[in-house]
Amino acid sequence: MQAMGAWALKPLVELTPAEFADWQSLVEERTGLIVSEQRRTFLEASLSARMREIDVPDYRSYFSKVTDGRAGAIEWSSLVDRLTVQETRFFRHRPSFDFLERYLTARLDQTGVLSLWSLGCSTGEEAYSLAIAATEAITAHGKSIRFGVTGTDISLTALEAARAGSFTLPRLVEVSPVLQGRYFQPGPHGRLTVAAELKERVCFARLNALELESAPMTGMDVIFCQNLLIYFRRWRRREILNRLAERLAPGGVLVIGVGEVVDWRHPEMRPVEDDQVLAFIRETV
Template identity: 45%
Template sequence: MVWSLQTAPALSDQEFDQWNKLLEERTGVQVLPQQRAFLQTQIGMRMRELGLESYNHYYEQVVGGLQGIVEWSILVDRLVVKETSFFRHRASIDYVRRLLQSRIDNKSLDDSFEVWSVGCSTGEEPYSLAMVVNDCFELAGLDPYYGITATDISQPALQYARQGIYNERKIEPLALDERARYTQTLGDGRFQISDKLRDRICFSHGNVLNIAQMPMAKMDVIYCQNLLVYFRRWRRREILNEMITRLKPGGVLVIGLGEIVDWDPSGMTRVTDDGIQAYIRS
């Protein structure tokens, strides 16, 4: 039987540990035992494409030389989780809206309003944030004075996000007025996010394990949801502790509900709202 038509061989315990360790070292993501089949399937599919039959042979190819760098970038795109949607947790995004609106109302917005979407995947999250931020400026009759930095470890996901083209099923979470103001119809059931939003977002490659190495301005909002759950608890705290150093005074960190429960950083106050999990820097 031709290898490309065969079922992927089973990962041995040693091979599973070897691949899991590599993924966690390079991305922070931990594959749980119940996710073993997913890891095996994704690696096996790539091995079939390359005509390889040995997990160890492929492993040596991934970790070796310049070719390994290229091969890793292909493989990691298949292994990292990219599930996302527009306004996935609308309560958290509406909190960002209220934060900006209060600053406009109080005339305390002295500088550009800067937002960082961490683990932006294919772009739905930063575009959702851009919609509510742009709403605030337009309703106040102000020139849009904001920028959104969106980072992800997956280069293909970032390329998709930059285009800002989605099918009708993807944009279903948008309210009708949001769809009318912020998308244009391309035909064939496809919609593209408007230029006025796409021009405000900088999509960049970034690994949360290397936040300290990312050149980035201080942020008014750091928005990081549905990412930390894939890391060990101690690593979640390390990542969050590094993130808050990137906040302006009064800046806000927004994470997913319950993504961390034992974190009480100095100089940060949790927002008193049971529907979201956010922290304000003193």
């Protein structure tokens, strides 16, 4: 079994420089993601695995297939799942969630409704973490507050897993036993499943980060966009952040992965003074 698995990860052959350039351009054009030379082997393995499944003999033929009209769009959707799903876990980067807890405590004094958004939610861990954080803050505050969390991602396979809400224990290493007992139920094969009361607070939808201008989310109190921007060119990162700033309510907060941007400024956004967190609050009018 191990030998078979190792074989399945090996590319059929190496991409030629011209083929690699074509695939780089296609992936960036359609998703904004950069496939650097360091990720060349990952691209080859991802392409090869899919090509074996559908019996396509070479990279050039597969390139033609994914760019061929409606049928190509369907095949592209299958391929992009392999290229974009990232490993994640609950409460990834704990300082960001510690900051969120402090922010929500203050925000609850100003509103009776909370809207939170996880952009690039992958298989749902971040979106459910936001829901847990909001529930805990509301409970501690003692007010009757309505809230909802939206998780968006480009991968349909990741979104399907997110909606299922079933996770292995390593994904919950940052979740205390108390919170596990409060928000999860035992599932098959040693997995934990998100409790129905929490799951109903979270919805998932497909969204390409290049198409934020058409996203329906507005007036958001919280937007988390972590471990996504690093895959984009610098100018596109700024473009995405500008779009997200427009989606925030006055006083809303945008939380980004530390180190993902270093030179972004926006006239309506104020940086949060915290050495461990990269976040911006939209100024109130």
